[in-house]
Amino acid sequence: MSRLTVKHVHFVGIGGAGLSALARVMLARGWVVSGSDRAASPALPVLARAGASVHVGHSAHFVNGADVVVISSAIPPDNPEVVAAQARSIPVLKRDRWLAEMTLGSQLVAVAGSHGKTTTTAMIALLLYDAGLDPTAVIGGEVPQLGGNAIAGGSDLFVIEADEYDHAFLGLTPTIALVTNVEHDHPDLFEDVAAVRLAFARFLDQVRSDGLIVAMGDDADLRTLVRAPARASACFYGFAAANDWQAAALKPNDHGGTDFVALKAGEPVGAIRLRV
Structure with missing residues (x-):
């Protein structure tokens, strides 16, 4: 199955952070989107206003x-919508399989890690957006500056939060x-x-051979x-001088965040101010 032959996608669990972000991207790109969730959530009216047909509860x-x-x-496999789809030979895919399909041919930036994925993904997406590079992004949390948890850009840049749960990130081929x-x-x-x-x-084995792995270098096991x-x-990157990129001279700022000097190969390249 190719996404090029798909016109209508139905999401089961559409109110969750992962599927609602995918749904928003697809709506912006002109797909027909429907979905259901077992309970009402703030995401459902937002998706409905964007053009999705959404339902509370599950029905075949x-x-x-x-x-x-x-x-x-x-x-679960006995969900009535899953059972109905299988009975009608409609493909049923987990989120990771569909995400892999959506990102084929993209310059994929995949952010993984046990902690800090959502914040890091949001920062990267916002930087690329503000730089005028028109990225698409799927984020596991709401980003006020982007107006939600996803943006549908026109370039081939695709930024995603790559989740290790259920081995979901193993279908990706990041740049x-x-x-x-x-x-x-x-x-x-x-x-x-x-x-x-x-x-x-x-997951790292799947990074393209001409791609790049960026990692927290203060962790010897991760290195x-x-x-x-x-x-x-x-x-x-990290705080130690042995890293390619180092954060030095850290101090709290009056925005509730941190100021620091960014060094590349030991040489200062700029002063950074964060609000987090």
């Missing part, structure tokens, strides 16, 4: 007319992969930190993971 007839049904990781940290999280899925590292290793043979070239 909600999938009528859909070319593909996309589900979140939380949707740039940024990893903030790797710690033991989601104990319902990962038995220990070794299992988490294995998942991230598989080792990133520098495995046959991977894309790497760039490290």
Whole structure:
């Protein structure tokens, strides 16, 4: 199945952060979008105003007319819409499979990590947007400066929050992969930190050979993971002088954030002021 043959996408769990962002991008690009969720949420009226047909609760007839049904990781196989779609031979894809389809041919910037993904993804998307590079972005949280949790740009730049939960990031082929940290999280899925590292290793193996891995260099274990043979070239950031990019002279500012000096290879390149 190719997204080029799809005109109508139905999302089961459309009110969640991950699917609502995808739905917003697709609506902006002219797809027919419908969806359902088990309970009302702030995302539903926003999507309805943008043109989506949204429903509270689940029912088999909600999938009528859909070319593909996309589900979140939380949707069980006995969901009535999933069952109905399968009975009608409508493809049912998890979010990661559809996201991989949507990002084919893009210059994909995928932000991964146990913590800090949403903030980092939002910052990158906002920087690219303000620079006039017209990116598309799918973010796991609301970004006031962007008017929501997604933007549908016209360039081939695509910025996404790449989630390790349910191994969702393993369908991606990033041009740039940024990893903030790797710690033991989601104990319902990962038995220990070794299992988490294995998942991230598989994710990094999928970065394009001519791409770039950007990682927090103060973590020795993450450095080792990133520098495995046959991977894309790497760039490290952090507080230590050994990093390619270093944040130095940190101090709180009057906006509730942090000021610092950015150094590249030990040489100052600019003063940075953050509001976070």
